[in-house]
Amino acid sequence: MYDYVIVGAGSAGAVLAARLSEDPAVSVAVIEAGPADSADEIHIPAAFGALFKSEWDWDLDTEPEPQLGGRRAYLPRGRMLGGSSSMNAMIYIRGNRADYDAWAAAGADGWSYDDVLPYFQRAEDNERGKDAYHGAGGPLRVAESRSQHTLAGAFVEAAEQAGYARNEDFNGATQLGVGRYQVTQRDGMRCSTAVAYLHPAMTRPNLTVITDALAQKVLFEGDRAIGVEISRGGVVETVRAEREVILSSGTYGSAHLLLLSGVGPAQELALFQIETVRDLPVGENLQDHYMTLLNYRSDTESLMTALSPENLALLQQQGRGPLTSNIGEAGGFFETRPGLAGPDVQFHLAPVLFHEEGLGAPVAHGFALGPCVLNPTSAGKLMLRSAAPTTAPRIVHNYLATDEDRASIVAGLRIALDIASRAALAAHITADFVVPESDSEEDLLAFARRYGQTLYHPTSTCAIGSVVDSRLRVLGLRGLRVVDASVMPTVVRGNTNAPTIMIAEKAADLIREDAVATTGGTK
Known part of the structure; x- marks a missing residue:
């Protein structure tokens, strides 16, 4: 029995476990399906691609995507302590003020930009x-890249x-422009x-971290969550929660666990003989950033040869060099048409070939650059495939389903071709590797459909307003909360790790406030 049981020790769950266990009067357990984060590949920034399709990856795929010619898209997600923050590109972006103000205007009380900024700063x-705009002294180190690759600088110059204007701080007064990204290193x-x-926090006696344990379902007494059933080492156990069960398993994982537990669309649950605990639109409104990269060959040394004894020594002894690269070293934010509330396209520049959804071998020196659809109007859905907890869910992202999203990706690819043609970057290009046939709308859209991929930013399957309230409590149930990117009403304009950490920082305060209100601060 613990006061709080957190399912998932990832970008949000690790934050919650640390913050809630600051109070020695409460006991906290955090359950992680994967192992500890002890592998070198996790901690060396440039090595994160080696985690794809490994034991540290949930290794999910979409169903055949309607707008991608029936192609299935690969969806890597972190499966270890730290979750996807242990295998992401470490880019520190918060999103746009307009994102949070739109959440608040739509009814998410307490989630405007001015409301959430202090939590970004606290972290x-x-x-x-x-x-x-920024904080110092928090747990999360935000730094300049120690790699400073020549190709990243050439992209900014081009x-x-x-x-396009240079922007030294995408998290400051304005988001528009180009520059190098700060990183969580x-x-x-x-x-x-x-x-x-x-x-x-793991030295605290009131914090228990349980690894290699798959959460199978949330347990209820009536409308109250009382614990979690887990499978560990082939043994099924119950971990009970006196105050709250908190799901922090990510946009796919939290929605999947709710469905397995009887919280979701009643009609769909009935197909799997799962008794409905609460009829809610869990799994709907799935959003993501769809990215399409151009790849060029170059005679400039890329990160393909980063793993050398000399570079390893640079990393270990001085904390710099190519192995500190986060791959997506530079980028920018663009408005491709008038009348937008904020940018609709974000760019990433990788000083290495990045193709076949990040799974292709870097067979030559080169680089990749391109846009993602930053403010998508397309939405997908997560559904059960089986009532067995070990079976992956069905995921349809429905990428490029709307005219607006198709217009953004086409306009973004034209910007990419233009930037690649400018002297500063063209000087580094020796040949095309994977690029569109032409700059016609037909060829650009065909290219996006054939070669695009996730930018690893799924959100909104347990959104505020439809599945949880503004305090992240599951609607109509007691003792159950969701705290991760799945609660975002819409995906933010930018990389989602920093916003997910902010959500957890704010949630820790909400949980403590609710505990005081209901128990007077005592057990």
């Missing part, structure tokens, strides 16, 4: 120091030659939420 230890190594939050 942050920015090496630039504290200012009106974008300026194409007429400490001394050139990955700073996941496991590193930043969980490991320092």
Whole structure:
């Protein structure tokens, strides 16, 4: 029996476990399906691609995507302490003020930009120091890239030659423009939420971390969640929660677990003989950023040869060099048409070939650049495939389903071709590797459908307003909360790791406030 049982020790769960266990009067358990984050590939920034399709990856796929010619899209997700913060590209982006203000305007009380900014600042230890937008002294180290690859600098220069302004801080006064990304690294190594939050808290006697344990379902007495059934080492156990069960298993995992537990669309649950505990639209409104990259060959040395004894020594002894690269070193935000509330396209530049959904071998020196649909109007759905907890869910992202999204990706690819043609970047190109046939709308859209991929930012399957309330409590149930990217009403304009950490920081306060309100702060 614990006061709080958290399912998932990832980007949100590790934060929650650390924050809630700050109170020595409460007991906290966090359950992680994967192992500890002890592998070198997790901590060396440039090695994260080696985690794809490994024991540390949930290795999910979509169903045949209607707008991608029936192609299935690969969906990597972290399966270890730190979750996807232990295998992401470490880019520190918060999203746009307009995202959060739109949430609040649609009824998500307490989630406007001004409401959430203090939680971003509380989490942050920015090496630039504290200012009106940034924090210093928090658990999460935010740093400049220690790689500073030549090709990343050439991209920024070429974008300026194409007429786009340089932006030194995408999380400051404005998001538009091009520049290098700040990263969640400490001394050139990955700073996941496991590193930043969980490991320092694991010495506390009131925090229990359970690894290699699959949560099978949430247990209820009436309308109250009382614990979680887990499978560990072939043995089924019950972990009971006196106060709350908190799902932090991510956009796919939390929705999947709710469905397995009888929380979801009643008609669909009945197909699997799962008794409905609460009829809610769990799994609907699934959103993501769809990215399409151009790849060019180059005679400039890329990250293909980063793993050398010399570079390993640079990393270990000085915390710098190519192995500190987060791959997506530079990028920018663009508005491709008038009348938008914010940018509709985000760019990433990788100083290495990045193709076949990140699974293709870097067979030559080169680089990749391209846009994602940043503010998608397409939405998909997560559904059960089976009532067995070990069976992956059915996922349809429904990428590029709307005219707006297709217009954004086509316009973004034209920007990419333009930037690649500018002198600063063209000087590094020796040949095409994977590029569109032409800049016609037909060829660009065909290219996007054939070669596009997830940017690893799924959100909104347990959204505020439809599945949870503004305090992240599951509607109509007691003692059950969801805290991760699945609660976002819409995907933010930017990489989702920093917003997920912010959600967990804010949720820790909400949970403590609710505990005081219901128990007077005592057990």
